[in-house]
Amino acid sequence: MQSSLLLVFFALSLKGVSGDKGSCDADVTVGSGSQFIKEFKEDEFQIYCKLHEGFQSLELKVEGDERVNKALNFTAEDFSSTNDSMWQSLDVKIEYNYLFFNVAYNWLLTVSVNQIIIKKPRYYIDWGYFYEGFKSVRVTAYGRSDWRFTEPGGNCTFPKPAGSPSEGNSTATSEPQLTASTVWILVSVLGVTVIMAALGIAVLVYRFKHPRAAVPPQTDPGAASSRTVSTENPIYGYVRY
Known part of the structure; x- marks a missing residue:
C-alpha cells in the first residue's frame, strides 16, 4: 500500500515538474524592467505569452555563425491584442532567400501572435554569407508580461481567429527560393x-x-598570254582577277 502511494506521489511530482498541458502557470514572469526569456537554437519555434498593462516591447536577437547579429524590436502596438488572463501563442520563423548575383542569403523573419502576423509578412533581418549557418535567437521582454515554453490548457488560451491555420504553421506565403x-x-x-x-x-x-596563303594562279595552257591571279580577302574570301 505504501509503495503504491509513493508511486502515485512520484508520478504527480513529475507531472508538475514537466509543466503539463493543463497548467496556466508562467515559466518566466517579467516585472517593470527587462528580462532575458530564453535562447532558441532552432530557426522556427513557438512560445506563449501574456502581455499586461505596462508591457513595452519584445526583442528578438538573431545571430549567425559568421556575420549576422541583429536585434529586432516589436513594441506593444505591434501585437494584435492583449489580455491579462489569457495566453497567446507567439510563433517565430526565419527563412533564407538566396541572392544569386551576390552569392549570399537574405535572412527573413516572420512573427505571428495568436496566428496573426505582426509587422510585415517578410520582416528583413540582414544578409548572410553563402556558407553561413544559423546560430540562435535570444528572446528578451521589456515590461510586465508572462512567458511559458509549453502549451497551456485550453481554458487559459486566447481563442484563435476563425479560419486560422493549425499551430506551428506560418500564415506567410512562401516564395519560390533557389x-x-x-x-x-x-x-x-x-x-x-x-x-x-x-x-x-x-x-x-x-x-x-x-589569313591563308594565296592559291597559286591557274593558267590555261592554250592561252599563255593570259594570267589569272587568285588571292584571299579576309572578308569576301578568294578573289580572282
Missing part, C-alpha cells in the same frame, strides 16, 4: 556558355590575323 544545387547548375551552364563564346571569338580573331 536551392544551392540549382544555383550551381545555373553557374555551370553560364560558365560553359561563356567559355564557348570566348573560344568562338578567339578563332575568329586568329583567322582574321592569320
Whole structure:
C-alpha cells in the first residue's frame, strides 16, 4: 500500500515538474524592467505569452555563425491584442532567400501572435554569407508580461481567429527560393556558355590575323598570254582577277 502511494506521489511530482498541458502557470514572469526569456537554437519555434498593462516591447536577437547579429524590436502596438488572463501563442520563423548575383542569403523573419502576423509578412533581418549557418535567437521582454515554453490548457488560451491555420504553421506565403544545387547548375551552364563564346571569338580573331596563303594562279595552257591571279580577302574570301 505504501509503495503504491509513493508511486502515485512520484508520478504527480513529475507531472508538475514537466509543466503539463493543463497548467496556466508562467515559466518566466517579467516585472517593470527587462528580462532575458530564453535562447532558441532552432530557426522556427513557438512560445506563449501574456502581455499586461505596462508591457513595452519584445526583442528578438538573431545571430549567425559568421556575420549576422541583429536585434529586432516589436513594441506593444505591434501585437494584435492583449489580455491579462489569457495566453497567446507567439510563433517565430526565419527563412533564407538566396541572392544569386551576390552569392549570399537574405535572412527573413516572420512573427505571428495568436496566428496573426505582426509587422510585415517578410520582416528583413540582414544578409548572410553563402556558407553561413544559423546560430540562435535570444528572446528578451521589456515590461510586465508572462512567458511559458509549453502549451497551456485550453481554458487559459486566447481563442484563435476563425479560419486560422493549425499551430506551428506560418500564415506567410512562401516564395519560390533557389536551392544551392540549382544555383550551381545555373553557374555551370553560364560558365560553359561563356567559355564557348570566348573560344568562338578567339578563332575568329586568329583567322582574321592569320589569313591563308594565296592559291597559286591557274593558267590555261592554250592561252599563255593570259594570267589569272587568285588571292584571299579576309572578308569576301578568294578573289580572282
